[in-house]
Amino acid sequence: MENVPSFNQIIQQSIIDHWDxxxxxxxxxxxxxxxxxxRKIEKLHILFENCGVExxxxxxxxxxxxxxxxxxxxxxxxxxxxxxxxxxxxxxxQIHNIVNHSDAKLLFVGDHVATQIDPTQMPHLEGIINNPDxxxxxxxxxxxxxxREHLNELYGKKFPKFFRKExxxxxxxxxxxxxxxxxxxxxxxxxxxxxxxxxxxxxSNYDFAExxxxxxxxxxxxxxxxxxxxxxYSMAFEFIFEFxxxxxxxxxxxxxxxxxxxxxxxxxxxxxxIAVPLVIEKIIRKKVFPKIQxxxxxxLLSMPVISKKVRQMICNEVVKAFGGxxxxxxxxxxxxxxxxxxxxxxxxxxxxxxxxxxxxxxxxCYRDWHTFVQGSCGQxxxxxxxxxxxxxxxxxxxxxxxxxxxxxxxxxxNEEATKETLDEDGWYHTGDLGTMDDDGNVFINGRSxxxxxxxxxxxxxxxxxxxxxxxxxxxxxxxxxxxxxxxxGLVYPDYDEAKNMNFxxxxxxxxxxxxxxxLNEQLPGYExxxxxxxxxxxxxxxxxxxxxxxxxx
Numbered sequence: 020m021e022n023v024p025s026f027n028q029i030i031q032q033s034i035i036d037h038w039d040x041x042x043x044x045x046x047x048x049x050x051x052x053x054x055x056x057x058r059k060i061e062k063l064h065i066l067f068e069n070c071g072v073e074x075x076x077x078x079x080x081x082x083x084x085x086x087x088x089x090x091x092x093x094x095x096x097x098x099x100x101x102x103x104x105x106x107x108x109x110x111x112x113q114i115h116n117i118v119n120h121s122d123a124k125l126l127f128v129g130d131h132v133a134t135q136i137d138p139t140q141m142p143h144l145e146g147i148i149n150n151p152d153x154x155x156x157x158x159x160x161x162x163x164x165x166x167r168e169h170l171n172e173l174y175g176k177k178f179p180k181f182f183r184k185e186x187x188x189x190x191x192x193x194x195x196x197x198x199x200x201x202x203x204x205x206x207x208x209x210x211x212x213x214x215x216x217x218x219x220x221x222x223s224n225y226d227f228a229e230x231x232x233x234x235x236x237x238x239x240x241x242x243x244x245x246x247x248x249x250x251x252y253s254m255a256f257e258f259i260f261e262f263x264x265x266x267x268x269x270x271x272x273x274x275x276x277x278x279x280x281x282x283x284x285x286x287x288x289x290x291x292x293i294a295v296p297l298v299i300e301k302i303i304r305k306k307v308f309p310k311i312q313x314x315x316x317x318x319l320l321s322m323p324v325i326s327k328k329v330r331q332m333i334c335n336e337v338v339k340a341f342g343g344x345x346x347x348x349x350x351x352x353x354x355x356x357x358x359x360x361x362x363x364x365x366x367x368x369x370x371x372x373x374x375x376x377x378x379x380x381x382x383x384c385y386r387d388w389h390t391f392v393q394g395s396c397g398q399x400x401x402x403x404x405x406x407x408x409x410x411x412x413x414x415x416x417x418x419x420x421x422x423x424x425x426x427x428x429x430x431x432x433n434e435e436a437t438k439e440t441l442d443e444d445g446w447y448h449t450g451d452l453g454t455m456d457d458d459g460n461v462f463i464n465g466r467s468x469x470x471x472x473x474x475x476x477x478x479x480x481x482x483x484x485x486x487x488x489x490x491x492x493x494x495x496x497x498x499x500x501x502x503x504x505x506x507x508g509l510v511y512p513d514y515d516e517a518k519n520m521n522f523x524x525x526x527x528x529x530x531x532x533x534x535x536x537x538l539n540e541q542l543p544g545y546e547x548x549x550x551x552x553x554x555x556x557x558x559x560x561x562x563x564x565x566x567x568x569x570x571x572x
Contacts, residue, residue, distance in 0.1 A: 043086035063094035069166035074099035081105035082129020097191035102200040104249035115140040131464040196221030213431030220380035223424035228260035238265035251381040289344040379425040395460040473545035
């Protein structure tokens with residue numbers, strides 16, 4: 020691997036360069052400027068030093084998105100410790116397991132997590148620190164207790180004449196291969212692994228963002244952090260890049276309902292939006308489709324002379340729904356519904372679909388919206404190579420392989436899984452199936468682990484069937500499973516819409532049977548659905564809103 024610049028050095032320089040600018044804001048709450056972040060980092064460094072944290076020790080963080088979470092993460096890396104972000108939506112026993120498996124010495128928790136966890140289940144922790152004010156929830160050492168009780172005194176002794184720019188000096192990693200963080204994947208396979216992310220991977224993802232967005236995003240521009248910060252997608256592109264670029268990040272630090280997200284877009288007017296398909300699809304289906312799916316609008320769109328103006332008008336309205344000042348919406352994390360994507364492409368909305376994995380911290384493929392090819396997930400990202408393990412990559416799906424600076428070191432304390440995923444030539448085996456056209460655009464067909472076999476050995480990709488089913492009447496989401504040799508569609512209907520239409524359970528059942536028949540008309544014989552089962556509750560999901568498929572197959 021090539022030598023890369025120091026990641027912590029860039030954090031240090033960003034703080035110095037943007038000293039008096041707004042940095043982090045809890046939406047409807049307090050704002051920290053870059054110098055405020057620096058002071059808080061320094062206090063945490065003093066706490067770490069005086070309670071015996073050493074370089075390379077693990078520090079876990081688990082809580083809802085907030086400026087204090089961000090500060091604790093930055094303080095961990097710039098001290099030389101290893102950050103272990105944990106998704107706050109995990110169950111208590113999952114949090115306990117990750118803390119124990121990672122060998123974490125300290126744990127930062129948000130107020131919600133603090134009420135869920137049981138410290139006795141994490142016997143090796145030396146302390147638990149509350150995120151909002153860095154008070155101690157638990158201390159198992161006299162050093163930690165003393166350091167926290169005397170923190171302001173220790174800070175005052177170290178900086179008797181105020182804390183200034185020239186006092187900002189952070190740990191500089193010895194090489195890009197040094198371990199920066201361990202990120203535990205939730206995934207949809209039911210098995211969470213600790214991805215060891217080196218500094219070079221954090222730097223190369225930041226450098227990629229600078230390469231593709233650095234000239235578009237300006238110092239002081241605003242962005243909203245919606246996705247969980249402990250997820251690599253959000254961390255890299257809703258926080259790290261923006262902070263190091265001098266932007267202002269707003270945290271929706273409670274569960275972001277569609278109404279809150281819409282209000283935040285209108286008030287903050289973000290320059291870019293990082294989103295999963297579910298967020299975009301809900302906004303389009305609820306806010307946009309009802310306004311244009313009428314006879315008058317269909318007539319206007321069918322008239323060649325004025326249809327372009329009508330599409331531009333619709334596009335302007337959609338852009339306005341996202342705050343009105345965005346450069347592009349970057350979509351990733353799950354498959355994008357084809358109906359919604361086709362609509363966005365038709366009106367020339369500035370969207371693009373990327374592709375990544377925690378194991379690549381996370382970016383693998385991307386393309387700017389101006390050159391993005393519909394249905395793809397972009398091309399190999401800056402600093403990355405992508406290959407399709409197929410003798411005919413353009414037409415015959417094969418496993419997507421990735422290699423480059425973004426790739427992890429391996430899985431923490433799991434050499435067997437590492438050897439299965441990283442080969443001797445440095446290729447990361449994603450487990451995803453795809454094709455690649457002659458221009459290098461990658462098209463995802465589905466997870467290789469999700470692939471089903473038809474009666475005569477045909478490859479069946481359930482995601483492709485689900486994409487069609489999800490576009491049908493009253494279908495919110497679906498999972499296609501195989502029972503013996505038959506395919507069954509599990510469907511969660513739009514009960515709110517059914518109630519508005521005065522539909523009863525029999526009506527919903529009849530509509531789903533019509534959907535099944537219409538769906539089967541679009542499918543080859545071996546992919547036809549024999550039955551649709553209606554679910555009364557949404558499917559269980561990971562924090563990035565992917566369905567936990569393993570629970571239903």
